[in-house]
Amino acid sequence: MTAADRSAPPLLAARGLHFARNDDPVFGPLDFSVDAGEALLVQGGNGSGKTTLLRVLAGLLRADGGEVDIDGQRARASRRARAIAYMGHLPGFKADLSAMENLSFLCGLQGRRRNQLPINALAIVGLGGYEDALARQLSAGQKKRLSLARLWLSPAPLWLLDEPYANLDLEGIELVNRMIQAHLRSGGAALVTTHGAYAAPPVRTRMLEMVRQSNGAIA
Ligand SMILES: Nc1ncnc2c1ncn2[C@@H]1O[C@H](COP(=O)(O)OP(=O)(O)OP(=O)(O)O)[C@@H](O)[C@H]1O
Numbered sequence: 001m002t003a004a005d006r007s008a009p010p011l012l013a014a015r016g017l018h019f020a021r022n023d024d025p026v027f028g029p030l031d032f033s034v035d036a037g038e039a040l041l042v043q044g045g046n047g048s049g050k051t052t053l054l055r056v057l058a059g060l061l062r063a064d065g066g067e068v069d070i071d072g073q074r075a076r077a078s079r080r081a082r083a084i085a086y087m088g089h090l091p092g093f094k095a096d097l098s099a100m101e102n103l104s105f106l107c108g109l110q111g112r113r114r115n116q117l118p119i120n121a122l123a124i125v126g127l128g129g130y131e132d133a134l135a136r137q138l139s140a141g142q143k144k145r146l147s148l149a150r151l152w153l154s155p156a157p158l159w160l161l162d163e164p165y166a167n168l169d170l171e172g173i174e175l176v177n178r179m180i181q182a183h184l185r186s187g188g189a190a191l192v193t194t195h196g197a198y199a200a201p202p203v204r205t206r207m208l209e210m211v212r213q214s215n216g217a218i219a
Pocket residue numbers: 021026044045046047048049050051052053195216
């Protein structure tokens with residue numbers, strides 16, 4: 001590690017970040033940071049706000065207060081678009097386009113990692129032979145693998161992964177861990193939500209424990 005690396009700001013830093021719905025607090029205030037080469041495991045039970053936090057960080061929801069910096073600079077929309085790859089519960093593929101067409105379309109929108117092509121990404125995630133399959137014909141696990149191919153192609157350094165292990169078989173879980181390892185080795189970082197029931201990626205990891213803030217009782 002060089003002196004320049006040591007003084008580099010975190011890839012992502014949040015200070016006093018909080019979010020409420022109809023005045024009911026969902027999370028925060030939270031303070032955390034993630035350096036390049038590091039993963040942050042966001043753990044917590046159902047309804048504790050993990051998905052909401054990732055959506056706020058991705059810019060899909062507006063925080064009620066606090067600050068988010070990316071690479072030491074305030075996270076404005078254009079910086080988020082360049083720096084963040086978000087993998088949520090809904091894959092967002094075009095149902096009537098093939099796996100290959102979906103990836104090519106998304107590469108056109110988001111750019112792609114140098115030296116990576118959709119055809120190779122499909123092979124890496126175990127979808128070799130499914131290039132021409134329509135997205136709507138894929139199983140839940142295959143759709144998740146197609147999302148992983150999209151992630152792999154993204155040039156963004158900061159991965160926000162909401163339950164990346166869901167719907168995957170054991171081999172798929174190991175694939176996610178290998179992808180995270182490789183991404184961190186190449187200078188990226190990842191936030192990974194989990195209920196704690198799955199294997200965590202074997203990488204340098206920080207933990208962020210989310211606690212449910214309102215009881216959600218049904219009157
Ligand atoms: N669109 C919405 N409208 C209203 N309330 C919502 C909405 N989405 C989530 N919530 C509420 O916000 C709280 C946090 O939800 P969130 O999905 O962030 O939790 P989570 O930790 O990701 O849960 P899980 O582990 O079950 O996926 C919950 O109480 C949930 O009911």
